[in-house]
Amino acid sequence: MAAHAQLRRQVRQLGETLGRTIAGAHGEAWLERVEALRHLGKAAREGDLSARQKMAETFRTHNDEDLLVLARAFAQFLNLANIAEQHHTVSPAGRAQQPYPNPLPDTLERLRTGGVTQAARQTAVNKLHMDMVLTAHPTEVTRRTLIHKYSELASELWHWDDGRDPEATRDADRRIEELVSQSWHTEEIRATRPTPVDEARWGFAVIENSLWDAVPRFLRDYESTLAEHELDLPLAARPVRFSSWMGGDRDGNPNVTAAVTEQVLLLARWKAAELFADTLHQLGSELSMADCTEEFRTLAGDGPEPYRALLKSLRNRLLQVKEAINRRLSGDRVALEDCLLSDDALLTPLQACHDSLCACGLDVIADGRLKDTLRRVHTFGTGLQRLDIRQHSEYHLNALGELTRYLGLGDYTHWTEEEKQAFLLRELASRRPLLPRQWSPSPETREVLDTCRTISRFPPESFGLYVISMASRPSDVLAVQLLLRECGVDWAMPVAPLFETLDDLNGATETIGALLNIDWYRGYIQGQQAVMIGYSDSAKDAGVLAANWAQYRAQEALVKLAQTHDLTLTLFHGRGGSIGRGGGPAHAAILSQPPGSVDGGLRVTEQGEMIRFKFGLPDLAVRSLQLYASALLEALLQPPPEPxxxxxxxxxxxxxxxxxxxxxxxxxxxxxxxxxxxxxxxxxxxxxxxxxxxxxxxxxxxxxxxxxxxxxxxxxxxxxxxxxxxxxxxxxxxxxxxxxxxxxxxxxxxxxxxxxxxxxxxxxxxxxxxxxxxxxxxxxxxxxxxxxxxxxxxxxxxxxxxxxxxxxxxxxxxxDQWNRESILLREPYIEPLHWLQIELLARERQAEREQWPASRVQVIEKALMVTIAGIAAGMRNTG
Incomplete structure (x- = not known):
């Protein structure tokens, strides 16, 4: 396919670079061996059945150490192919051939020519809201060390596209050779499992290395595209936000504790303070002008460079926050208040800078990097991201059961749904505390309460939703709201039931409807309801088609229920990367949802390896956000028909x-x-x-x-x-x-x-x-x-x-030739890995039966892990 000619050329060039690295490390004979297997893989994909037999026989004759080298070679080929494709996706040649080459301009023009009024389009722009929830679901098999090298490598491929500057191209060739060699000589498999804090740091790295630059770029492009259609994007608009489950998702993960959640919240604020401090330093070096309003001079002082003075003061406050967090995390007795900075503490002075510059006729300066900084504050805030808390409903049930038994009220876990609701509503309406001071709960219950107390110590903007897994009854939601209140959360944290089995999806409307019939509950939610739709467990429970239809019907019924009660419904889609977990092209997925299902915005999990494939590079992130925004605008203004x-x-x-x-x-x-x-x-x-x-x-x-x-x-x-x-x-x-x-x-x-x-x-x-x-x-x-x-x-x-x-x-x-070619491109490299994996699985299981020496088993297991990681890289959406 012509559209992939450049991609295939770059894959070939990267493969040749890897080949030279392998030859340098292991000798030319090894390169010839790898090449022979690659040709067999290609022949097998073209229908030569004897090629598969030859591969199987070849691998049976190799010793364990040789299989490890071969596994690493083909896994690295696939990683390099992925890098080339990620780059090609955002290159001019690649974009021109994609189904949506210019998603935002094309969508807005199609809506305009389709008869959608300017007022309706502006209303849709005002309603558009995307909340990307980054999760650490364990399908990202690539180490962060290698991800950094791959990102650098991708940036060098721009010189291969251009080629007009021979010196720059030669420099890129040398740097690519160096990075490929670094990657080959780096362990691709982690020695130990990451901790929840490690996972959170990985999420912070995605924001720092990609999204921090991508978001202002996306918003500038979005604003200018809207302006061409006489539409407006207010400076305070938040069309995109980022949330996270890393460090907050404790469902089935005993490693996520209240202490871990607090640590992650503090580390996120530390990273936000660092990023904003660096940004303000750069901004201060530019805002050297003296012209300002009298109102601003009152705020900034009488110095010759008022903007610099104010930005320096603001930056010093951020550095103080960093230092306080460092000390608290090191065990010093630092008050939590010293570690916290409100969003308004950044927004108010920065907005004052912008207003003053505009009032002095310096709009071009105000709307440059200063505007980008304001939009970063609106998007990321001083908490960097909003942390969701997720816990299984069983934990709340057991905590209340333990409490009622201690108080002599009976066993909550054995009460009927009506009895549970009556108790919960009675306590929610009561002004006296329910938790006794002298009570010593079990470790599990103590952890539930400590989590709620951690929430109470941080400002509301630090959090997204409290998600309840396996929610099936109104009492599951009311129980969380009672526990939050009893632990000092004095604001209405949004609580979202997660309906994930077939039965729960089918009963979702009944559950939410029953809640909306409760006066206290309607007062709590103030016209805003979030519901999470589970894709993973419903598909595992009933199969993909039955799950998809149950998800559609649940969303459709919930939308109609929300309209009846005049409330804003946000549907939170718990998608994975694979089709079996709700994955697939986001544009098509959004446009296939029930009418009205995105009126309250789109909230969706971005999981595992899909975070890197969608947001791992700034150009990719901008492209992904454009696709999401264009699909949402279309879904808001030209929703699909009802069946x-x-x-x-x-x-x-x-x-x-x-x-x-x-x-x-x-x-x-x-x-x-x-x-x-x-x-x-x-x-x-x-x-x-x-x-x-x-x-x-x-x-x-x-x-x-x-x-x-x-x-x-x-x-x-x-x-x-x-x-x-x-x-x-x-x-x-x-x-x-x-x-x-x-x-x-x-x-x-x-x-x-x-x-x-x-x-x-x-x-x-x-x-x-x-x-x-x-x-x-x-x-x-x-x-x-x-x-x-x-x-x-x-x-x-x-x-x-x-x-x-x-x-x-x-x-x-x-x-869909674009995605078809993408799949076919990897097949010759994946094929040998499968036959390697079959051989290694057979040896590993034989080793277990016959108790082979531990040293040999270690080599086999490492090679097996490399094949698992390599196939995952080749299949792309694996989890």
């Missing part, structure tokens, strides 16, 4: 049928769990130090206790990607072979929700490989379970064929 009754009826039946097929395999087949554990590296994933959180919520239990992320991650490794398609196409096939073919055609043509589901399935099947999944099963699965591997591979092929027939296509993703 016709016939479509709803058919979707109900498709959801039921797909769920039945899915659960028949995942829940009902007694061979499934042992097959899953044998055919994928699920057990071995626990050894990969990906994140601070355990792979299971509970130590005991099978697949049902496994977190959705390793569940998806494991299936992506053997290329079956089972959770992302199982049941969906079988249900569609049944309908198509019956009386519903015409309705399916209508839905795929006229309903964005259904069309997007089909497009996501296309992408899934494009990434699957039935032959590879069979190879995993044949080598790794006991003979008595082999039948299931064959059955699932056959079902995969049949479903892919059905989808192509439904779409009247002979090739998957024919209408």
């Amino acid at each position: 016709q009754p016939a479509w709803r009826d058919l979707m109900d039946r498709l959801a039921d049928e797909s769920c039945r097929h899915y659960r028949a395999v995942v829940r009902d087949d007694p061979d499934f769990v042992p097959f899953f554990r044998a055919a994928t590296p699920e057990q071995e994933l626990a050894k990969l130090p990906l994140g601070s959180r355990p792979t299971k919520r509970k130590k005991e239990g099978g697949v049902e206790s496994l977190r959705a992320i390793p569940w998806i991650f494991a299936w992506s490794q053997n290329r079956l990607l089972l959770p992302s398609w199982l049941g969906a196409v079988e249900a569609i096939r049944t309908a198509r072979d019956g009386q519903d073919a015409a309705t399916l055609d209508e839905m795929s043509q006229d309903w964005p929700f259904f069309a997007t589901r089909l497009a996501m399935l296309e992408m899934v099947f494009m990434k699957t490989d039935a032959d590879l999944s069979r190879a995993y099963a044949e080598r790794l699965v006991p003979a008595e379970l082999q039948h299931l591997g064959q059955t699932l591979a056959d079902r995969l092929l049949a479903d892919a064929a059905t989808l192509k027939a439904l779409l009247s296509e002979d090739t998957l993703m024919r209408s």
